[in-house]
Amino acid sequence: MTLNPKFENLLKTDFESLYSLGIEKLREYYSKSWDDFKGIPEEVGSVVNRVVKTSIRDTPIRVYYPKTTGIYPALIFIHGGGFVLGNIDVYDPICRKITNNVNCAVISIDYGLAPEHKFPKPMEECYQVTKWVFENADELHVNPDTIAIGGDSVGGTLSAVISQLSRDKGEFSLVYQVIINAILELDGQTPSRIENGEGYRLTTKGIAWFNQQHLNDISEAKSPLASPLLADNFADLPPACIITSEYDPLRDEGENYAERLSAAGVNVCLKRYDGIIHGFFNMQSTLEEARDALALVCTKLREAFNQ
Incomplete structure (x- = not known):
């Protein structure tokens, strides 16, 4: 399929030149x-900013609650940005939409970024926050039997x-995983x-730049x-929703991951969005495909939480 014309103006930007801005300006x-x-x-029931003490640092999280009362299922959400960019504010509207549409709590992690926090620190930090959520489920008004994890781009990688x-x-058991436009083999x-x-x-050069910031040495990409x-083993993993985009350099590894999971007996929903580029999921106000992808994610989460 041809590229969606809505990307025409966006793609006039010379994205590779941006990497010379310096980390803070970028x-x-x-x-x-x-x-x-x-x-x-969107308005949700409430939003609570907290800090979780991990071995890496004091990690900010943001917890979104729906307008209903009770004990909620929960999605732990991890933002994208190549391990170098992004924060919970960038994905705030997405988290609110999921909270309202699924009637669940969403816990968004503001993990430390590279190069200040290189591999494996982001992974360790997000793992420890996830474990903390399970250990503090009562305080969070969350059902520990219905907790999923998911994210966009490297948020999907970490998930x-x-x-x-x-x-x-x-140490804990996740009921579902959502992997959107993820890099799965660095x-x-x-x-x-x-x-x-x-x-x-x-771009390919951009991926190499992100790897250079994130990894201590490229050999770590083999871990x-x-x-x-x-x-080595893809069996007994949580069911998954995997979303890919036709014009994303990471398309094939997402689809290869879906194949590995499926071959190992894991229930997988795979959807490729034709004519679409990397990062589309957060383009909720401009792309019908982004809204469709969000609706799919919400549907699969509701199904996972109601089993």
């Missing part, structure tokens, strides 16, 4: 760049890794990395804790 640019796309925040760790460590070599390596916002597609 972070500022990235956060503001979503303002015209992410939509107006996949934590799902694997939850199975291997046995140094991967797939056809989509070549086909979509230039001109579609996230399943960085690249969950390289895990």
Whole structure:
């Protein structure tokens, strides 16, 4: 399918030149760049900002509650941004929409960014916050038997890794995972990395730049804790909703991950959005496909929480 014409103006930006801005200016640019796309925040029942003490640092989280009362199922949400950019504010409207549409609590993690916090710190931090949510479920008014995890881009990467760790460590049990446009093999070599390596916002050079910021050495990309597609075992993982985009260099690894899960007996919902680029999920105010993807995620979460 041809590229969606709604991306025409966006793709006039020379994204690769942005990496020379310096980390702080790039972070500022990235956060503001979503303002015209992410939509107006919806009113929810309440929003609570908290801090979780982890071995990495004091980690800010934001907890969204629906307008109903009771004990809620919960989605632990991890934002995207290549491990270098982004924050919970960028995905605030998304978290609010999920809270209202699923009638669940959403717990958004503001993990430490690279290069200040290199691998494996973001993974360890998010794992510890997830464990804390289970341990403090009563205080959070959350049902520990109905907790899912998910995220966009590297948020999906971290969600996949934590799902694997939850199975291997046995410290908590997730009921579902949502993986959207995720990088699942950091140094991967797939056809989509070549086909979509230039001109579609996230580029091959951009991926290499993010890896350089995030990893201490490129050899770490071979660890399943960085690249969950390289895990030895895909059995007994939570059911998954995996979303990919036709013009995303990360398309193939998302679909390969879905195949590995399915072959191992895991229930998988895979949907590719044709004509669409990386990062589309947060373009709720401008893209019908983004709204459709959100509706799909909400449907799958409701199903997982009601089983």
